[in-house]
Structure formats: structure tokens, C-alpha cells
Amino acid sequence: MSQKQFENEVDLLMRLEHPNIVQLVGYCYEIENEHFPLNGKYVFAGKAESLLCLEYLPNGSLDEFLSDSDKSSRLDWHTRYKIIEGTCSGLQYLHKQTDGPIIHLDLKPANLLLNDALEPKLADFGLSRLLDQQGTVCTMEVNGTLGYMPPEYLQGILGTMSDIFSLGVIILEIVTGERKYPDNIPPLEEFIETELEKWRDTLQKAPGYTSLEIDCLQIRRCIQVGLKCMNPSRAKRPTITKVIKMLQGLGGMDCNISNEV
Structure with missing residues (x-):
């Protein structure tokens, strides 16, 4: 982590x-002077240490559960839905800050940490930005994780979308439990x-299970919302408030979901 990222994370988390x-x-955070060889001589230079x-x-990160079959078996549907809900709640909190939205810019399973109840907590705010107003900003710095960055981010356009x-x-x-899948x-x-x-096959095998249709409706809704969020056109993606309403079945869901711009 660079000094800039360290300072940014501390400032935001506080x-x-x-x-x-x-x-x-x-x-x-401290800087120590150490003796280093330079051009045949020894010089003192500052070395920064941060923690x-x-x-x-x-329970570590969600990434560990998705990549480990033994751990993944602990994630029944209700636990997975709880993780989705908690992630959305945390993101809504960031996007609805009174002095301007905070965009995380590196959301991924490795940055979702799980407590003892397998509830998620958003972490790693080194790349995050506080926006002065709703909208987008342009930057020459493009950092993040491929596969989780939207198309416009690769062109330096940043925003809540x-x-x-x-x-x-x-x-x-x-x-889906899959780490990779096609963009389209x-x-x-x-x-x-x-x-x-x-999921029907998995749920029906659970002893004493009785809420198949209810859970399948919830699973369908989650997949539909996920696909809508991944639209290549940022103007066609829902806000986080709309996402939460759709997941809860309180907001209208378009029947025709397309991943075309």
C-alpha cells in the first residue's frame, strides 16, 4: 500500500x-532514517513504515469461501442472501454520505470480510474517493481489479455506478458460486x-426444507439484479437504493434484462 493509499484509508475509516x-x-505511521549504499557511498534516507x-x-474474506469448496458448503442460500443484503447496506451508506458520496472503487470478494456470524463488512478503502457532488469524475489513474471494473473505469471515468x-x-x-463467467x-x-x-436441486436435498418457491423467487430476483448492475452502460444501471428495493421485491423489475449498451 502506498503512502497516499494509507492516508486515504485512515481518513475515510475514521x-x-x-x-x-x-x-x-x-x-x-513513522519514518526512520536508514543507511543505504548509493553510488559507492552510504547515505541516510527516510524509510516509511505504516500499519x-x-x-x-x-472468518476472513468472502473470496476464501468462494474459492474453497469446504468453506463454500457453509454458505447456504439464506447465508448468501444475508451477505448480499449486508454488502448492499454498506454500499448504500457510502453512497449516501451527507458531504458527498464515497465510491469504493475496489469492491470484490477479497475486500468483503466476514464476522463470526458470516455477516459482511466492506474493507480496503485505499483506492476510494469522496465525490464533491453526485455525478462522475475523470482521472488518469486507473487502479482496481480486472473483472470487477466497469468498462468506463478503464477510460478513467469514475462515479457511484x-x-x-x-x-x-x-x-x-x-x-452461482463461480469465480469467473463470460462478460456476456x-x-x-x-x-x-x-x-x-x-439451486432447486440443492434446496430440495436439505432435510425438512419447506420454502422452495419463496427462495427460488429470491434467487431469481438476485440474478436479475446482478445482471442489471452489470450493464455496460452506466446510465442503465440502478442506484444502490433501487438495487435494495428490487432485492426486497419493493421496486419494479424490468422483465426484459439486457446486457447490451
Whole structure:
């Protein structure tokens, strides 16, 4: 982590307080002069050391659960949905700050930490930005993780919709259990039905299970929302408030979901 990223993360975490945002316990930053060889001589140069102390989250990252079959088996549907809900809640808190939205810019399973109840907390704010107003900004710096960055981010255009695209990728990963899948998933309805059939088979095998249709409706809704969030056109992605309403079945869901611009 660079000094700029370290300072940025400390500054943001000190002002954030939410059940789905990792808590900053403390930090340490100091510069020591050390003796280094340079052009045949020894010179003193400053060496910076920095350390963040965050709350302890015993279950590590969501990424570990998605990549480990033994851990993944602990994620039943209700737990997965709880992780989706918590991630959305944390992101809404960031996007609705009174002095301007905070965009995370590096949302991915590795930056979602899980507590002892497998509830998610957003972490790693080194790349995050505080926007002065709603909208987008342009930058020459493009940092992040390929696969989670929206198309416009690669051209240096940043905004809250950048996080929405990443959220869509995460939602689909949580539902499908797959770390990678095509950018375009044609035909979409066939993709949805295939994933639903997998979940039907899994849920029906659970002893004493009785809420199949309710959960399948919820699973379908999550896949649809994830696909809408991943639209290549940022203007066609829903806001985080709209995402939450759609997940809860309170907002209208377009029947025709397209990943075309």
C-alpha cells in the first residue's frame, strides 16, 4: 500500500461507522532514517513504515469461501442472501454520505470480510474517493481489479455506478458460486433458469426444507439484479437504493434484462 493509499484509508475509516463497514481500531505511521549504499557511498534516507489495525473478523474474506469448496458448503442460500443484503447496506451508506458520496472503487470478494456470524463488512478503502457532488469524475489513474471494473473505469471515468457494476459481479458470484463467467451471458433467461435449477436441486436435498418457491423467487430476483448492475452502460444501471428495493421485491423489475449498451 502506498503512502497516499494509507492516508486515504485512515481518513475515510475514521469518519465511517456502519455495521457493514470494517472498523478502524488504530494506526501507526513513522519514518526512520536508514543507511543505504548509493553510488559507492552510504547515505541516510527516510524509510516509511505504516500499519493499520482493524477489527478482528474471524472468518476472513468472502473470496476464501468462494474459492474453497469446504468453506463454500457453509454458505447456504439464506447465508448468501444475508451477505448480499449486508454488502448492499454498506454500499448504500457510502453512497449516501451527507458531504458527498464515497465510491469504493475496489469492491470484490477479497475486500468483503466476514464476522463470526458470516455477516459482511466492506474493507480496503485505499483506492476510494469522496465525490464533491453526485455525478462522475475523470482521472488518469486507473487502479482496481480486472473483472470487477466497469468498462468506463478503464477510460478513467469514475462515479457511484462504478461500484454498482462491481456489486453486480459480486452478486452473481455469490449466487452461482463461480469465480469467473463470460462478460456476456446469452441468452439471459436460459442462464437464469439453469442457475435456478441448480439451486432447486440443492434446496430440495436439505432435510425438512419447506420454502422452495419463496427462495427460488429470491434467487431469481438476485440474478436479475446482478445482471442489471452489470450493464455496460452506466446510465442503465440502478442506484444502490433501487438495487435494495428490487432485492426486497419493493421496486419494479424490468422483465426484459439486457446486457447490451
